[in-house]
Amino acid sequence: MKSIQIRLMVISLGMFLIYSFSSNIQAQTPAAWNIPAKFKTTKNPVAAGKEAVSEGKDLYAKHCKSCHGSAGLGDGPKAASLEVTCSDFSTKKFQAQADGEIFFQMSEGKGKMPSFKKLIPEDNGRWSIVYYLRTMAAK
Ligand code: HEC
Known part of the structure; x- marks a missing residue:
């Protein structure tokens, strides 16, 4: 029994x-990102190089690291408290996106991902972060 x-x-x-x-x-x-087609071909207006990467790195530490983690794996201290996963920037899938698409995503935000248009008002600051995110690709 x-x-x-x-x-x-x-x-x-x-x-x-x-x-x-x-x-x-x-x-x-x-929900999927709804990125207007023109962002596929928008060129990064900031000159590539060490300076841009270093500016992007500073902005990343201030605005992004808490969720996306220091290596961009989506494992920052805030990530655990969100019910969605914070994207992993080291993946092929993420890195396959165009600079403009990544710029659009961080500018507009979606769901738990904040919009950084006002938080980082200089477009060039956000474009510099794109260069820094490129350094996070899995080797
Ligand atoms: C409060 C936590 C949080 C902060 C801070 C944050 N993000 Fe996010 N981010 C997210 C989440 C959650 C997603 C996934 C959103 C979704 O798909 O709905 C995301 C998605 C993204 C994506 C899309 C990734 C993909 O898979 O295509 C990019 C790009 C991005 N974030 C860049 C940034 C940048 C750059 C910063 C800093 C300027 C930043 N994020 C700050 C939480 C955050």
Whole structure:
């Protein structure tokens, strides 16, 4: 008699875990980015080089690191408290995007990702961050 009760408990616990796990996955899949096509070909107006990377690095430390992490893996201290994952900048998929697309994403934001148009009002500051994010590609 007891063993049947235990089995029932184990089964319902299992079903509960499967249910909460799958609803969690749903909550973690945010809507796709809707990036206007012109950003695919927008050129970075800031000259490439050490200076731009270093400016981007400073801005990143101030505005982005808390969520995206020091190496851009999406593992900053704030990331754990968000119900969505903060993107990993080292992936091929992320790096395959054009500079303009990345610029658009950080300018406009989406969901838990803030819009940085006002927080970093200089366009060139955001374009410099794009150069810094390029240094995060997996080697
Ligand atoms: C409060 C946490 C937070 C901060 C601060 C933050 N981000 Fe994000 N970021 C996110 C989240 C969460 C996403 C995923 C959003 C989504 O897909 O709905 C994201 C997505 C992105 C993306 C799109 C990535 C992709 O997969 O295409 C870029 C680019 C980005 N962030 C850049 C930045 C930059 C640059 C900064 C600093 C200027 C910054 N983020 C600051 C949370 C943050």
